[in-house]
Every structure is written in structure tokens, then in C-alpha cells.
Amino acid sequence: MRVYHFAGSTTCRPVEMFAAEAGIALQLIPVNLMTGEHVGPGYTAKNPSQQVPTLEDGDFVLTENAAILRYLATLSDSPAYPKEPKARARVDEQLDWFNTGFSREFCYGAIYPRVMPHLGYEDPAVQAAVNARCTAKGERFMRILDQDMLKDPGPFLGGAEPNLADYMGVAYATLGEMARFDYAPYPRVQRWIAAMKARPGWKAGHGAWEGWRDHVLSQAAA
Numbered sequence: 001m002r003v004y005h006f007a008g009s010t011t012c013r014p015v016e017m018f019a020a021e022a023g024i025a026l027q028l029i030p031v032n033l034m035t036g037e038h039v040g041p042g043y044t045a046k047n048p049s050q051q052v053p054t055l056e057d058g059d060f061v062l063t064e065n066a067a068i069l070r071y072l073a074t075l076s077d078s079p080a081y082p083k084e085p086k087a088r089a090r091v092d093e094q095l096d097w098f099n100t101g102f103s104r105e106f107c108y109g110a111i112y113p114r115v116m117p118h119l120g121y122e123d124p125a126v127q128a129a130v131n132a133r134c135t136a137k138g139e140r141f142m143r144i145l146d147q148d149m150l151k152d153p154g155p156f157l158g159g160a161e162p163n164l165a166d167y168m169g170v171a172y173a174t175l176g177e178m179a180r181f182d183y184a185p186y187p188r189v190q191r192w193i194a195a196m197k198a199r200p201g202w203k204a205g206h207g208a209w210e211g212w213r214d215h216v217l218s219q220a221a222a
């Protein structure tokens with residue numbers, strides 16, 4: 001099974017961590033987002049949205065990290081995507097919550113433009129206004145995560161064991177580390193991130209990103 005990825009990408013990290021823990025061997029094929037490889041005709045033919053990740057299983061091509069997570073969990077019969085309808089619906093609800101609201105405000109609105117200014121608006125006044133609005137909304141989503149979604153006993157959204165939304169969500173939530181987001185007001189989020197970082201698949205999914213994060217932080221400090 002092949003996955004076209006960019007090392008450290010927020011939407012590839014969940015797939016790579018989950019696959020490592022589910023015992024699914026992935027052949028990772030790099031797509032360089034920095035040189036525009038993803039907008040070239042070869043990759044666009046696989047993924048017209050020109051984004052990573054894209055999975056190839058034989059002649060079956062699948063995009064969207066949530067869909068890929070569900071596919072890998074189904075293939076491996078993983079309890080991270082339960083079969084019981086209400087439990088499965090809860091995981092789907094959490095995946096959608098991260099992928100629509102949280103990602104839009106926290107990742108795309110508040111954090112990415114600070115780390116990669118080309119993802120922000122050209123007009124600094126517009127960007128400042130967007131950033132203020134999205135930071136406030138991102139903090140609200142972080143509070144919901146802390147107070148409503150990560151209820152005790154935790155430490156995962158799925159309780160004692162992570163579900164697919166834990167794999168996706170922790171990649172989105174840790175993006176803030178690249179911009180020194182202050183996690184102190186969110187103790188359950190901190191506990192959750194620590195629990196995910198302690199899992200056996202963390203390095204496989206997030207090792208390259210940690211190197212990138214540390215580089216960004218060292219540049220900012222210099």
C-alpha cells in the first residue's frame with residue numbers, strides 16, 4: 001500500500017501513526033509541497049485537490065485523511081473505529097469536528113499563517129484581523145476539547161484506548177507547538193497529548209514533524 005505524503009504534514013501524520021500501530025506497512029512516497037510537486041500534472045492526476053495524503057491500494061486511489069483512516073481501520077479490523085453504530089457515529093462526529101471547525105479556525109486561521117506566512121492573506125491588516133478572530137475561535141475549540149470532549153477518566157477521546165479521532169486530532173492540536181501556543185489553560189488537552197506522545201506509533205507518525213517544529217522554533221528564537 002502506497003501513501004503519497006509530505007514529511008511532517010498535519011494531515012499525513014495521523015495516517016502514518018495509525019498505520020504503524022495497526023501493523024499496516026505503508027510505502028511512503030514523498031511529494032514536495034515546497035517545490036510545487038503537488039500541483040504538477042502527475043500528482044494532480046491522482047489527487048485533483050493537489051493535497052496530501054493520497055493512498056493507493058492497487059488501482060484503488062483514496063484521498064482525504066479521514067477517509068484513509070477509516071479505510072485502514074476497516075481493513076485491519078481495528079477497535080479504533082468501532083462497529084457498534086452509536087460508538088461509530090461518535091467517532092465520526094469527533095472526526096468531523098476536528099476536520100471542519102477545529103482545523104479551519106485553529107490550524108488554518110490561527111497557527112499556519114504564523115509558521116508559514118505564505119498561507120496567510122497578503123494584506124497585513126486583513127491577516128491581523130483574521131488571526132485575531134481565528135485565535136479567539138481556536139481557543140474556544142480548545143476549551144471545548146478540554147472541558148467537553150476529553151472528559152475524565154480519559155485520557156483519550158475514546159476513553160482508555162484511542163479512536164481514529166484521537167489520531168487525527170492530536171496532529172491538529174499539536175500544530176500549536178510550532179507557534180508556541182500556550183496549552184497551560186487546557187490540562188486535559190495536555191494530558192491527552194502526553195498520552196498520545198507516549199504511544200508506540202508516535203515517532204513513526206510525528207518524528208519528522210518534531211524535527212521541523214524544533215527547527216522552526218530555533219529559527220524564531222534566533
Ligand SMILES: N[C@@H](CCC(=O)N[C@@H](CS)C(=O)NCC(=O)O)C(=O)O
Pocket residue numbers: 009010011012033038050051052053063064065066
Ligand atoms: N481535506 C484534506 C486536506 C489535506 C491538506 O490540507 N493537506 C495539506 C498538507 S497538511 C496540503 O497538501 N497542502 C498543499 C496545498 O493545499 O497546496 C485531508 O484531510 O486530507
